[in-house]
Amino acid sequence: MQTLFQMPHTPKVIAPPMVEEVLGADERATLIAHIKTMMAQQNAVLVAHYYTSADLQDLADATGGCVSDSLEMARFGHAHAASTILVAGVKFMGDTAKILNPEKRVLMPDLNANCSLDLACPADEFSAFCDQHPDRVVVVYANTSAAVKARADWVVTSGTAVKIVAHLHALGQKILWAPDKYLGDYVQRTTGADMLLWQGSCVVHEAFKAKELAAMKLAHPDAAVLVHPESPADVIALADVVGSTTQIIRAAQTMPNREFIVATDNGIFHKMHAAAPGKVFIEAPTAGVGATCKSCAHCPWMAMNGLRSLAHVLETGVNEILVDSATQQKAVLSIQRMLDFAAQH
The missing domain is CATH 3.40.50.10800 (NadA-like)
Known part of the structure; x- marks a missing residue:
């Protein structure tokens, strides 16, 4: 039977204003040429999420990078020979790239590009919740911080969650799940697993x-x-x-x-x-009749990524993702379990 855990102090996540990069044709062409030159000079590869701008997706494709979901982004960056990984997405994706590649430099266009699911699951509160339920296998969605991944037994993505939880359920395991309550509910209903659900959600x-x-x-x-x-x-x-x-x-x-x-x-x-x-x-509609925006499904944190900010980090080396070694060594185990499972299935 599914149980919902109501956090005593659920963080109130307020999304930032939506600000999307607007470029003229000349500036776009100049930036793209400049970025390509710097990427070649710095042995860099660009991995971009499907939710980022068309400019970044096209640039990743054009330079031999990757446009995909978080699982394939993690796989691609880990397998690629580049010494610098440019992650166009949100911060947990940069964290994951660094966890899997501690020897590589990982840069992001904007370190403020966060995720409401990550923000809704503070590591200290989550760790305390885990301590209350030592009999459960801790399974966390990829949309979490490095510290939360370090506390987990398994990391999953939306593409692997059902299969991994079904596997654990078949082994007789009970699950502690975080942070997305909707994905967790879907996984629980699909697999029949005994799951405690953290109460985060995606604002989109x-x-x-x-x-x-x-x-x-x-x-x-x-x-x-x-x-x-x-x-x-x-x-x-x-x-x-x-x-x-x-x-x-x-x-x-x-x-x-x-x-x-x-x-x-x-x-x-x-x-x-x-x-x-x-x-x-x-x-699909995100608002009712009479709303200003009938379908407004776009992540404001994803929109923080742009060609201007990507050029800036290549020019300056700012916005490097750093994960301390103790956290990295713990988090890589839960991520690698997912990657190994996905490779086998």
Whole structure:
């Protein structure tokens, strides 16, 4: 039976204002050329998340880097021979890259690019919660700090969570899960595992609205609904496919539908249009009738990444990710378990 743990002092996470980089064609071209030159000089590779800007995604592709979800970003950076990894995403992704590659330099365009799930799970409070439940295997979502990963037995991504928890459940293990309550609830309902859930949430995915999504489905009866499992249960219940960003893109490529309603950060649409040309992608609603923004699904922390800030870190060496050795040595074990499991399955 699932139990919800209500934290006594749940951190109130307030998202920053949305500020997206706007560039003219000349400045964009100049920045891209400059960045490419510096990357070659510094033996650097760029890994970018699907939720970052089209400029950064295109630059990563053009320079032999990687545009993907957090699992593949971690794999790619670990396997690549570059001595500098540029991580365009949010801070936990940079932390993960450094944990897996302590000998490499890891830079991010903006160290303030955080994540509401990470912020909602302070390491000290989480560690105390773990101490209260020593009989449980600690499984944490990738969207957590290095210190939280160091306290965990397993790290999972949205693409590996169900399989790993099902594996642990089959072994008779009880789970302590953090930080996303919606993903945790989805995993629990899918696997039947005994799970204690931390009560964090993603500010983007939590905003999707089931009532408005149902109305959108009626207006687009031939559209398939693709939903990320960080979304509320009533939104997930309306989905044709529930999956990670990579799984959502794959569904758009392989399903016969021409139209898709997509419930995840709208940064993914750039790669979806490239992967499935000719298909129509509609943003799932995040607000009700009469709202100023009907579909506003974009992470303000992801928007902090841009070409200007990327050029600045290459010029100056600022915004380097550092993880102390004790934390790194503990956190790498939980991450490596996930990578090894994913490789085998």
